[in-house]
Each structure stands twice: as structure tokens, then as C-alpha cells.
Amino acid sequence: MQTEIIISGFGGQGALFAGQLLAYTGLDNGLHVTWFPSYGPEMRGGTAHCVVIISDDEIGAPIVKNPAAVIVMNIPSLDKYESLVKPGGVLVVNTSLVDRNPEREDIGVVLVPANEIAEELGNKRLANLVLLGALLDRLDVLSIEQVGEGLKVHIPAHRRNLLEANIEALRRGAELSKEQLEPA
Numbered sequence: 308m309q310t311e312i313i314i315s316g317f318g319g320q321g322a323l324f325a326g327q328l329l330a331y332t333g334l335d336n337g338l339h340v341t342w343f344p345s346y347g348p349e350m351r352g353g354t355a356h357c358v359v360i361i362s363d364d365e366i367g368a369p370i371v372k373n374p375a376a377v378i379v380m381n382i383p384s385l386d387k388y389e390s391l392v393k394p395g396g397v398l399v400v401n402t403s404l405v406d407r408n409p410e411r412e413d414i415g416v417v418l419v420p421a422n423e424i425a426e427e428l429g430n431k432r433l434a435n436l437v438l439l440g441a442l443l444d445r446l447d448v449l450s451i452e453q454v455g456e457g458l459k460v461h462i463p464a465h466r467r468n469l470l471e472a473n474i475e476a477l478r479r480g481a482e483l484s485k486e487q488l489e490p491a
Contacts, residue, residue, distance in 0.1 A: 315357075315387070316379070322435060330342035340359065354384075374393065375392075376398075377399070379405065385409065397415040397416075399438050399442045417442070436476035436480065440480025441480035443481060
């Protein structure tokens with residue numbers, strides 16, 4: 308099993324942290340991982356994305372052409388990555404900042420008002436983990452519980468006060484993803 312994931316947004320939205328958390332959690336669970344961040348020189352407000360590969364075998368290269376999953380946190384990310392998701396893959400869209408629906412019909416799409424959910428939870432910086440929770444619900448790579456445990460170990464000391472809120476953000480994203488799978 309090898310799963311390639313791209314998380315993309317503006318600098319400051321937490322795309323890199325979400326990817327780093329996946330990578331650390333994979334390592335904690337005995338998997339092979341790569342985490343390859345990329346960001347513009349502006350940092351906050353510029354573009355930021357990362358590639359995460361999680362595998363039960365050695366990883367040949369951190370290059371990904373057609374990821375199994377993509378989280379897009381803004382319109383430029385949707386424009387750039389929607390076409391790259393492999394058929395049958397999953398695209399998680401932050402509808403708080405993306406005002407159009409994806410056009411592809413050969414991938415799973417999860418529409419998540421992440422910023423609104425984060426604000427309901429008391430902190431707009433939780434949007435990244437709401438989106439990550441929705442993604443984890445659709446992938447058979449790491450569970451919400453495993454990533455929650457990873458958070459307990461790897462959350463920066465200056466953010467420890469947000470630990471429970473982050474775990475709740477993961478749960479809320481996963482619940483919303485499940486709701487979108489249920490027939491109306």
C-alpha cells in the first residue's frame with residue numbers, strides 16, 4: 308500500500324502542519340513516509356502545499372504526478388490540483404473559500420465548510436484539521452484515532468491548549484464526510 312496526498316492552500320492556513328502531522332503519525336505507526344513541503348517566498352498569504360506519501364514499503368521518490376488524495380483550501384489550489392487527482396481518488400474542498408464545485412465526476416469529492424466549522428469550535432486555525440478529518444474518513448491509511456494520538460505527541464508546545472479542539476476538528480470533518488456518503 309502506498310498513498311500519495313497533496314495538501315494545498317495559502318501560507319498560514321496550516322497545510323504544512325496537516326501534512327507533517329500525517330507524516331509523523333505514519334512514522335509512529337511503523338510506516339514509511341515522506342513529507343515534502345513547498346511554499347512561496349511570501350509565506351503567510353503566499354502559496355503553500357506539501358506532498359505526503361505513506362507506505363508500508365520503501366518509497367522510491369517524493370515526486371507525485373497523480374495523487375490518490377488532495378485537500379484544497381482555496382481556489383488556486385483547486386484550479387491547480389483537481390485535474391491531477393487519480394481517477395477513483397478523493398478531493399476534499401474547503402467550501403468556505405472555494406466558490407465553485409469541482410468538475411470531475413471520476414473522483415470522490417467531499418465539500419467541507421471548514422472555516423465555519425473551525426469558528427464553531429472556537430478557533431479559525433482549526434480548519435486544516437477539519438479538512439484532514441474529512442480526508443481520513445475516505446482513505447484507508449491512518450485512522451482519526453491514530454492521528455489524534457499523533458497530535459498528542461507532536462503538537463507544538465505553544466499550541467497544546469488547542470489539543471482537544473484539534474481532535475474535535477478531526478472528528479467533525481470525518482462526520483461531515485460520512486454524512487455526504489449516506490443516501491439522501
